Amino acid sequence: MLSLDKQLLFLVSSAGGIEVKRLVEIYEAREVDHQVVRNALLRLKKDGYLRSSERSKYEITEQGLDFITAINQKSLLLGRAWDGQWLTVMFEVPESERKKRDALRGDLLQLGFGALHKGVYISPWDYADEVIRFAKQYEIEERLTIMRGVFVTRQPQPDLVKRLWPIDELNHVYRAKIEWYRTAFASTVTPLLRDPADGLALFVRFLELGELLANLSLNDPMLPAELLDEDWLGKSSFEEMQQGLSQLAEAIPADSPYRTFVHRFTQA
Structure with missing residues (x-):
């Protein structure tokens, strides 16, 4: 998702609903053309992140709120105590469903997962609920396995961390x-x-x-x-x-x- 799109979601969610003319005014002050803003709003509506219950006014959807919540939660991890456990996500999606596979991979990387092996991603933080939500969204939950625990061998050390x-x-x-x-x-x-x-x-x-x-x-x-x-x-x-x-x-x-x-x- 583009930076402008994410910021528009933030603004709409903060205001509880907003008219297009107000968003245009804000972004013209940032030297962003009004048509770019309008196109972004239409794109977000098409993708299910925004809805328009009345002409020229937008509100955020549940899907949009989920996305904003996921973004905001990452910064809350700063300084959080770690229990030493890892979340491991494994999946095997056939080439015929490559778009779904690539979308899930992108979501995992955006959450902060590292690719340990092909189709195997790890994170020190428990993102199980978010991963399951993504898998359901792409209708590939049956191709997914999630585990949480410690490494018996190859406990990630600084050199491996920098590779991941x-x-x-x-x-x-x-x-x-x-x-x-x-x-x-x-x-x-x-x-x-x-x-x-x-x-x-x-x-x-x-x-x-x-x-x-x-x-x-x-x-x-x-x-x-x-x-x-x-x-x-x-x-x-x-x-x-x-x-x-x-x-x-x-x-x-x-x-x-x-x-x-x-x-x-x-x-x-």
């Missing part, structure tokens, strides 16, 4: 993004915090940072500390930018029409 997940590459990404956040991004936000006006400019920056965090969350398996090197920047960088996101949300005036989109990130 692009840890070093992700660390470089985090290093670059936190540097951008502390310099280029901060320089644009500081004057807005002093004079938030109607909140639109702050909200645009909120969306920009939120989009970055969402993409990082989708690419980062959020592995427990036991499986990571001491120089891992993911947890500290992600948490610092999350705090910045909350700061932006709090700075949007209470009477701003954009405040409703950020209430999850505010104290009030």
Whole structure:
């Protein structure tokens, strides 16, 4: 799913329903053409993530909420204690159903699974319910086996972890993004915090940072500390930018029409 699509789902779910003209206004401030926004909304509706009960207004569906919930849950894994057990997902889907197989594989990788062998994926976190939901969605649940336990041999060590997940590459990404956040991004936000006006400019920056965090969350398996090197920047960088996101949300005036989109990130 495209970044714009995911963000639109977030906005619609936050508002409980929203008119197209409001979304167009927001994304024109981000220099996104209105037709791109309209096309994305139609695509999400066609795929079952949104519904339109009245003309030019969208609401999120149960399928859309499930997707948003899955994305939001990954960041909650930061710092969570690990019980040392692994979830193992095994499946064998014939070539005639390749699209379903590829879709499930993509979902597993997005959740943070690593490919141990062909058709065998592992995760330190218990995503059994999500995996079963995906399998039912693609009608391949009978081709799926899920187990949870410990490794008797080949307990994943740092070298194997780095083969299964692009840890070093992700660390470089985090290093670059936190540097951008502390310099280029901060320089644009500081004057807005002093004079938030109607909140639109702050909200645009909120969306920009939120989009970055969402993409990082989708690419980062959020592995427990036991499986990571001491120089891992993911947890500290992600948490610092999350705090910045909350700061932006709090700075949007209470009477701003954009405040409703950020209430999850505010104290009030």
